[in-house]
Amino acid sequence: MNSSTTQSNKTPLIEVVDLVRDFAAGDGTIRVLHGINLTLYQGEMVAIIGQSGSGKSTLMNILGCLDKASSGQYRIFNQSVDELDGEALAKLRREHFGFIFQRYHLLADINAEDNVIVPAIYAGMDGNARRDRAKKLLSSLGLGQKLHNRPNQLSGGQQQRVSIARALMNGGEVILADEPTGALDSQSGIEVMKILHELKQAGHTIIMVTHDPSLASQAERVIELKDGYIVDDYYTANARLTNTPPVNATKFASKGRLFGLFDRLKEAFKMSLFAMMAHKMRTLLTMLGIIIGIASVVSIVGLGQDSKQKILSEINQLGTNTITVINGYPFGDPRRRYGQNSLTVQDAEAVAAQPYAKSVSPQVDSSVTTRFKNIETTANINGVGDEYLNVTGEKLAMGQGFDKSSILKMTQDVILDNNAYKTFFAGKGDPIGQIILIGNVPAQVVGVLNSKDTSFGRQTNTPQLYMPYTTVMYRMLGSSYIDRFVVLIDDNTPSEVAETAISNLIQSRHGTDDFNIMNTDSFRQAVESTTNSMTLLISSIAIISLIVGGIGVMNIMLVSVTERTSEIGVRMAVGARQSDIMQQFLIEAVLVCILGGILGVLLSLVIGVLVNRFGGEDFGMIVSPLSIVAAFICSTLIGIVFGYLPARNAARLSPVEALGR
Incomplete structure (x- = not known):
């Protein structure tokens, strides 16, 4: 069917003019998309087809604001996308797009309901409203009994339906499906396509990438790419001459910026706990440097406090605020004679x-x-x-x-x-x-x-x-x-x-x-100054172990970012801001250090009990509340300082690069 026949009744949604995408390759570049010109309309079901390497996934990633074109113009909802920063692109993805991936890209540590809820958290949806909506979406997709199942407890078709529910959570005006049936068996593929047709009938715009001509034939419109060029663009017999009303994107009322931030922090905290629990041994080894450092600092300060208390007590027994005048010239004075x-x-x-x-x-x-x-x-x-x-x-x-x-x-x-x-x-x-x-x-x-x-x-x-x-x-x-x-x-x-x-x-x-003067208060001050200096010196040495522990935290967090790039990409795809990703990893680093600080303080208390029990009268340890508070502040600062670089690296990842790893 000729495209001009159907376009007259359609509302333009996406306009692409002379779009080019180049990728670095050694010292040069490779052009994947060559001057793409394309207009898509609200309510359409479009299939982008082509063989591997034709540029169809790259085009979809640009249309979904997961990637940026090297040159050309891209407008959506009559808004230019080309000059938008990361936060504005995240807002577009959060409020207008829903993604369905070939490999589902569900978060493995949380259940189906929580996976569906994630986009709404970043959008600021009220807690009760988003949970009710998630349940309703999953139930409508036949997963009402699977709300609390984790992805590894679901079949491929069920996981894809969870992915669809997640795409619809914030309204999903535009559904971008990348090989939605590619990893499914035939029956599950049929069910997923049926759902996509139903979404199209409900007013959603469906943009589907596939290499399967039979799948593409079910769409209203087919755009064929070859070597980065559009070689064909036509409407199928499924195309409707009437314009389907677009889906209403406003599905919820926001809780406000403050409550929205709190929800995102709570989500980051929960995911940090999941990540720590999923790698218990690695987390413990990461904390080991912090534990040893905190225990060393608290113990050394406690030993110093005990020594100072004993010395000052003994000084007090010589007389409180007393001055002793002693017969004879001061020691070392050549005028001093025995018996003077x-x-x-x-x-x-x-x-x-x-x-x-x-x-x-x-x-x-x-x-x-x-x-x-x-x-x-x-x-x-x-x-x-x-x-x-x-x-x-x-x-x-x-x-x-x-x-x-x-x-x-x-x-x-x-x-x-x-x-x-x-x-x-x-x-x-x-x-x-x-x-x-x-x-x-x-x-x-x-x-x-x-x-x-x-x-x-x-x-x-x-x-x-x-x-x-x-x-x-x-x-x-x-x-x-x-x-x-x-x-x-x-x-x-x-x-x-x-x-x-x-x-x-x-x-x-x-x-x-011809006399000496001994001032016990000066003596006390000298002893206090000396013991404080010694405690500070030894504590400074112990702090080195804290710094080493902090470097260990940074290294492990960098490894964690590398391991979890796919998760980062999914969160960005569903609307997470760069600040949300940064909070996620920064909170995790701080949690590791705070937990290490708690264990370090507990270890120092155990050391204190043992020292006070077996150290005798001349050797003891006093653990002061101030040293414990200082230990927590120190461990928190270490988490922030040494967690910042990994968190920043995670936040700066490109969504499309993260999803591709």
Whole structure:
């Protein structure tokens, strides 16, 4: 039948003028389509026929906006396609086209209903509406009982019907069918063609590519290609002289951009989980670097925190916010001489009179042989002031401390530390009131200190005895000088200010700097700074494993993109934007890293339990909530940074190239 007979009653749908398509081939190009001129009309059923290599699939891909022409003009719905960007082309595919592929191209990880729903997700259709429509379409195609079957649970004919339902999901004004019966048996092929005829009767425009003349003869119009040229274009006896009303493309109401974005993100999240579950071992190996890195960082920070806490605790036992003034020139000063004495009780009293000094305790030390009954040992004798317990913050386990009267009267009273108590009284009985012989001086026990474990100062396994400093100076040593005095600084005075004031005061009294000053707050700051620096240094080393893990994630995601190019092509064909594809793979990379971060934190907690259980008193681990939060932030950032390149590569794939792989 002559084409002019039917064209008069038809509405132009697609107009192609001088369309050319070249493909790169080495240093040159190969021209697949040569100056195609073609007009297609709404409601037609067109068969594009030709042998393999004739250019028919290339022409269909350009008509369906899966590919772009090298030159020429292409208009659809009176809109020029040539200058449209990727997002605009995706919108055209999403709103006007439906694709039926020879190999079905269903997503293997989801069921039939979810496969059909995919185009509606990208179009922003309401959740309930799209599920109802999918069920209705599948039921009308005889698959009402197969909604929850995955593609591998369906026959070839059933899979093709799912593909048809997917093509119709967003309306499918124009159905593009590439060898729709090529992979089917004869009966299934007949059923699929029957469905295409019914769609044509319902007002859909059908553009079918085939190499089978018998199949082409069922169409209204046949366009024959050979070597990239149109060699024939004619209407068959099936052509109708009347114009079939076009199908109404508006099948749904959009949920809005925000809800549409949420739906697309939810779809990407679900597909990411499916992809991870489908390759469990690969996912676990990908996460391994992240797990080790996160566990290392959290564990190292935990070990550092525990060490710092122990050190600071021991510093606190030396005195909280205290300054110790020590007799003699500083260590390393050439003026320092052994046995030099310059520090006096009057120096301590002068400092005690200052407003920044809450308490002051002079101190003088000695080491003598001490006996109680038949027990004899060497003990450290510490002459201290009546404010010693206030200065150091130590507590009495039993008995009482010294008062001003004890200092003035040089009483022969003694307070035992826990080691001395255990040494002389075996940790049993009440020592208060007992007499022990310190050198040649008998002393009455008036108190026992709580246990004090510290790595600083005197050795903790040597018995420590505390007596009034006047008793030690005048009754035992015959000296008028003290070894040191300890000052408890007022809370409102900065430690550095008090240290400077004390130094200036003592120097003005002595006329020289023949003394040392030890500031526990400066010591604390130095220890904190050192431990923080060491933790940061070691953590930086551990972070290298995180970076290596991130590179592993990137490599595996690049492999995943290569393996799933067909899926990417299908999603683009049904209307996915480049941003949708990018979100898909970026979410997957972030999920892998977050899950790796969770497992890494759990591993660090297990390590912490083992270390705290078997590490002894000197080796422990504190896992802080801050380090856990930091680990999650770090793993998420790794997923974003190292997942970006694979996600971008996936989003930049050409739909036709992806489908062809």
